[in-house]
Amino acid sequence: MNNEQDNLPINIVKKGALTWQILNQKHDCYDAIKTEKLSLLLRGGFEIIESAQLFMPKWKTENPQAYQDRLSFATYENNFGEIINDFGSTLFSKPLAVLETTDADDEQTPGEEPDPASPHMQWQEHFTLDNQKLVDFMCDMQTESNAIATAYFGVDFQDREINGQLTSLPYAYHIDPLSVLDWQKDDEGNFTFIIMKDDDCRRDNVRQLRNTITTTFTVWSRNPDNGKVEYDQYQIKYLKDQPPAPDTPVPHLTREAVDISFKKIPIIECNTPDSLSIGKLIGQLAASMYMRYSTFLFCLNRGLNPLLVYKQGAELPANGDLSIMGDDEDRGYKTLRTANTSGKAVIGPTDELEWAEIKGSVFDIAQTQLEKDKNELYRLVASLNSIIGKSGVSTAQTKSSGLAKVLDNQAKEHMLAAYSKLVKSWIIKAFELVFEALGQNVIWQCKGMDNYKVVDEDTLLAKITALPDYKTNMPSKTSYKQVCMDLAYDMHPFTNVGTMNKIQEEIAENIEAMDLDAIHQSANTDGTIAADGAKQLDKAVPQTKPAPSSPSDDKQIGPGGQALQPEGAHLQTGKHVDSQLVFDQLKDDYKEKDIQFVLHIAWIGPVEVPLSSIDFSNKDNWQAAQPQDQEHVDMFAEKMKKEGFSKPIILVNNPSNDNKMMVVDGHHRVLAAQQNGQPVSAYIGQIGSDKGPWSKLHDKQTGRSNQIEQSAQKETLKSEKMTK
Helix, strand or coil: CCHHHCCCCCCCCCCCEEEEEHHHCCCCCHHHHHHHHHHHHHCCCHHHHHCCCHCCCCCCCCCCHHHHHHCCCCCCCHHHHHHHHHHHHHHHCCCEEECCCCCCCCCCCCCCCCCCCCCCHHHHCCCCCCCCCCCCCHHHHHHHHHHEEEEEEEEEEEEEEEEEEEEEEEEEEEECHEEEEEECCCCCCCCCEEEEEEEECCCCCCCCCCCEEEEEEEEEEECCCCEEEEEEEEEEEECHHHHHCCCCCCCCCCCCCCCCCCCCCEEEEEEEECCCCCCHHHHHHHHHHHHHHHEEEHHHHHHHCCCEEEECCCCCCCCCCCCCCCCCCCHHHHHHHHHHCCCCCCCCCCCCEECCCCCHHHHHHHHHHHHHHHHHHHHHHHHHCCCCCCCCCCCCHHHHCCHHHHHHHHHHHHHHHHHHHHHHHHHHHHHHHHHCCCCCCCCCEECCCCCCCCCCCCHHHHHHHHHHHHHCCCCCCCHHHHHHHHHHHHCCCCCCCCHHHHHHCCCCCHHHCCCHHHHHHEEEECCCCCCCHHHHHCCCCCCCCCCCCCCCCCCCCCCCCCCCCCCCCCHCCEEEECCHHHHEEEEEEEEHHHHHHHHHCCEEEEEEHHHHEEEECHHHHCHHHHHHHHHHHHHHHHHHHHHHCCCEEEEECCCCCCEEECECCCHHHHHHHHHCCEEEEEEECCCCCCHHHHHHHHHHCCCHHHHHHHHHHHHHHHHHHCCC
C-alpha cells in the first residue's frame, strides 16, 4: 500500500501549495447533513431509500440485524417534493424576460422592442451549455433554494464558432450546494472569496482498483490590493482509506494563465430567507414522517408474523408430590415443535399456548397519526400562504369563510410576488456580471412573473351567475363592460397580454352592439326581465353607433362649447367616450406601439377642465416651459383668446387619490390657457397608478421640432376655412 501511495503523481507547484486544513475548513453555516437530507426529501425516489440510515439512526438497544431489517422497509411518500414542485410550476407559469432599460431614471419604463438576435435575448434562449432556457434553469434554482434555503449557480464564457468567427458567449451552470465549503462577503453582499470542493474517484484502466480519490479545490477571490478577481485550483490525490493529514500540502494545479474579465466573483447565491423557505418550514416534519412511516411498515410486517408463545405450568410428579417439579429440559421445545409442524401440541393442565401479535388498535392509532402529520404539512404551507391547498387535503383555506378566503388569497398573492422578486434579483445579478465583463454598462430589468391573482372559484361562479342581473339593472354600458372585463381577468389570470387584449376587444364589441335601453324597458318592476323581453336581447343590435350625446341643459357650458368640469374635477368621473377617438388624435405624432395603452383605459370628454384641476408642479421641467418655446406659447395664447383652439389636450387622472390631472400631450396649449386664465378643452383618461406609459409619452413624440408650428398652421387653415 505504501508503494502505491508513493507512486501517486504530484502536481508541480506554481503559486505555492496550501495545506489540506486551510482549504478544507467549513463555514459556520455549512451543514452537509441537513443540506443532503433536504435535497433527498425534495428528489425522493431510490436515492432517499438507499440513504435511509441518514433519517433512521440505529437505536441503542437495537440488534444490528434488526436495524438492517428496519432499513429494508424504508418507504417515502414525497409530499415535500410535491408541494415545492407544484409551487415552482405555479410561480413560473407567468412569462419572464430580461430587457434593457432605456430610461435609466425610471425602472418602470420598458425599453424599445428587443431584437431576438441580440446577445442578451439569445442568452435567455440558450442559458446553459446544453441550451436550457433561462426560465427552465431558474425554475430549477428556485425549487432547490426553496427546499434547502440556499442554492448556487455560476456564469462563464465559452468560445463558439458563429458564421466562421470565434465568439465568446456566456453560459450559466449549476453548482452543487454541498461543494461550497467556505465563503466571505463584503458589506454589500458580494463575495470576497468562495471555496468549492469536488471529489472524483477515477479508474483510468482495467488494471487499476477504484480506490484513489482526486480532490480539486476551486478558489475564487478578489485581490484586496487591486480589486481584481482571481481564479485558482488546487488538487491532490490520495487513497480512500488514507485521507490527507491536516498539514498535508495541496499543490496548486498547473495550468495556463486565465484572463479574468469579471468585475465581481461570478457566483450567484440564490438565498431564500427562512421566513419564506418551505424546506425550513416543513423539512423536519417531512423527515420525521419518513422515519415513522418506514418504522410503521416494519412493525406491520413483524405483526403479520405472530410468535408462538408457550407458558409452562407446574408438572405433577407420578407420586403426587407438589413440591417436586419436573426436570424434563426438552419439554417446552417438544411442545412448540409439534405445534409448528403438525398444528397440534400436548400440554399439561396448567400450561398455556398462544400466538403473540400486535393488536389491531395499534395500527389504527399509528395510521391516524401519520395521516394527521401529512395534513399538517399542507396546513403549515397554507398558513404561509404560499401554495394552493391540495385537493382532498383538509387545509385552513378550504374551511375559510368568504371574507377569510379573500384575505388568504390576497396574502398568497403577496407571497408569490415576494418569491418573484427574489428570482428576478438573482437573474439581474447574473446579467450584470456577464455584461459588465463584456464592457457594457446596461441597466437591466426583469419583466414578467407578476400579477399573481388568486380567485376563489365559488366567488367567481357567483359573479358569473349574477351577470344577467347586472345587465338588467346597470344603466351604464361602460360600467357593464368593465364588470365583464374584470371577470375575464379573474377567469384568465395567467393569459398572455396579446390574448387578453383580444378578449377585451371582443367584450367591448359585443357590449357596444347591445341595446341596454331595450333591455331595461323589458325588465319587470322587480328587476327581472320579462319572457318576451329576454328573447329580444340577442336581437337588439343597432344598425349604427348612437351619436354622442350633447351636454344636458343643466350642465355649465365652457367658452369652447363643451361641458365645463367643476372645481375639483380631478376627483370626479364622467360619461365615457370611445378610446379610439383619443388614439386617432395621437397616432400622427407618436408610434402606435407607444400609445397602445390609450385603447385599454377609460376616457371622458372632450370637456373643459379648470386650471385648478391640472398638475403644474413639474412645469419647470416641461420642454414647453423653456424660454426658447415661449414664442410658441404666445402664439397659441393669442389664437385661443381670439378664436378658441379646437384640438383637445390629453390628460390622465387617478381618482383614487388627491393628485391633480397629469398633462400627457398638449403642454404648449395648457401653458397658453394658463397665460389667458381660461379652462382647457381635454380628453381625460382614468388610470389607477401615477406611473405608467403615459408618464413618459411626451418624450417619445416624433417630429417634435416641427410639430408645434404644424399644429398652429393646421389650426390657422381650419379657422380660415370656417371663416370662408
